[in-house]
Each structure stands twice: as C-alpha cells, then as structure tokens.
Amino acid sequence: MTAKKRIKVIMAKPGLDGHDRGAKLLARVFAEAGMEVVYTGLRQTPEMIVEAALQEDADVVGLSSLSGVHNYFFPRVVELLKEKGLHDVLVVGGGIIPDEDIAGLKKAGVAAVFGPGTRTDEIIKFIKDNISGS
C-alpha cells in the first residue's frame, strides 16, 4: 500500500498585525487544493510558529504580514526552523511587503513573497512545485 501523503501547511500571522483576511482566505484556498492546513490564529511569536511546524511535521510555513514586521519576523522564523533541524520546510510569505525588501527576505531563506492581488492558483502552483520529498 502506498503512503497517503498530504501537503501540510502552517498558516501563521506573526506579531501584532490584525489583518487576517489574506491568511484566512489562503488557509481555505489551500484546503480546497487538497492540503491540510493548520491556521494558528493571530499574534504568533516566531517561537510559537516554529513549535507548531515541529509538532505538526509541516511541509510549508506560510507567513502573512500587512503591518511592516516582515523584515524581523520572516528571517527569525527561518532561523529558528534551522535551529530545530527543520531544514526541509518551505517558507513562503505575503501581504504588504515593499519590493525593495524581497531580495533580503529571499536571501534570509524565504522561498517566495506574494503581494496583494496575486492569483491564489499561482501560489498553490509554487508550493506544489517547490516542496521537498514529493
């Protein structure tokens, strides 16, 4: 019998940002694309997000930020994932992220950053094409 692997995603809102429409929309869209999505809710610390990724054995961590905290939180999440030995987790982000910040986030280990108006099927395709071990 073959293993019934499903893509598991943690969708998280780091920091005090209350804009959760994008994160909730994507959580639902990813579920409709056949993924198992854990939505953590608002006000997550990097430690909480990484602990969730560890316990849930996540393939993907999605970070949504619309309040300008991405330059601290996104790299910190990547760093903590590595500390915990979670090297294979794909980290993707989105929200209000100025173009000039994207190169730095990618350098820090964020695989991709998607801004307002991105088609959700584009995000799903990126995840399916880039997760490891599938």
Place this chain on the structure above:
Amino acid sequence: MDDLVAEVLQGSVRAMARLITLIENEDSRALYLMAALYPHTGNAYVLGITGSPGTGKSTLTDKITSVLRDREQTVGVIAVDPSSPFTGGALLGDRIRMQRSSGDAEVFIRSMATRGNLGGLARTTADIVKIMDAFGKDWVIVETVGVGQDEVEIAKTADTTIVVLAPG
C-alpha cells in the same frame, strides 16, 4: 526508520512528529514500528473531549491542559477536524483556541484530519495516542470533530470522555 522508535523513546519531539506522519499516512513501511512502541504504552491517562461543533471543546482542552501543566504533568493533545469529502483537504483550526498551550514546549499538539473516516476521529487517531503515550506524556487529550448524535468512537479509546454541551 528503525531509529525513529529509539529516538521517540529517548524523547525526540521531531522523531515523534515524523513517526506520527508515517502512521497517519498508513505507510506500510512504518506499521511494524507500532509493535516496537507497544511495550512502552499504557501509562498515559487518555481524556476524550467531544460535543457539537463550536461548543468549546478546544477552549476546554486548553484550560484542562494548563491545569495539568500547573501540576507538572506532561500533555499531548490530538485535535481532529474533518477532511473535505470533495477535495481531501482540511482546515485544522483547533490550535487557534489553544494559544496558552501552544507557547509551552512541554505540550505537544497535533492537528489531524479525519481523511474520510466517520465517527469523529481519524482511522489512525488511536495509534497516535499510543505514540504520545510511549513518548512519555502523562496525559493525552483527544478533541474529536464536532459531532452530532451517534459518533462515540472516542469512548473506545479514552479512559474518560467529556461531552461538551452549549447551555440552553
């Protein structure tokens, strides 16, 4: 893969998380690992939390967990939510109401989708309970899917089952 059992017994959270995935996927290569874990089970007290959707199961789980943590007990939580019968995907939202516990590294919370199983649990939930038990959790709390009238599968797995009802 054999190392995984040894690592779980030594207390590796990462190994437990990965073993749970293998069992959840009903990976045939991993089934024999359960046999190796079995002698180490039987120590955890298993609490089932069930009831209609939205009655406060996750909130209660979080509260009970924090009381147990105050008593220096270790806790594993399994939170089950339904898979979509159309897409096979699932939105697992119980963690939102478990904020207090999710900041505590001694509390291991695992969200699970039913993957088509009826009765309020996934087919492999009882095995995941055993894994957390073997790992050494003093308590394992299982939150079922929000159930209707006759989903009582949890009562077979749990030592005590709590049914949460909304007043009125």
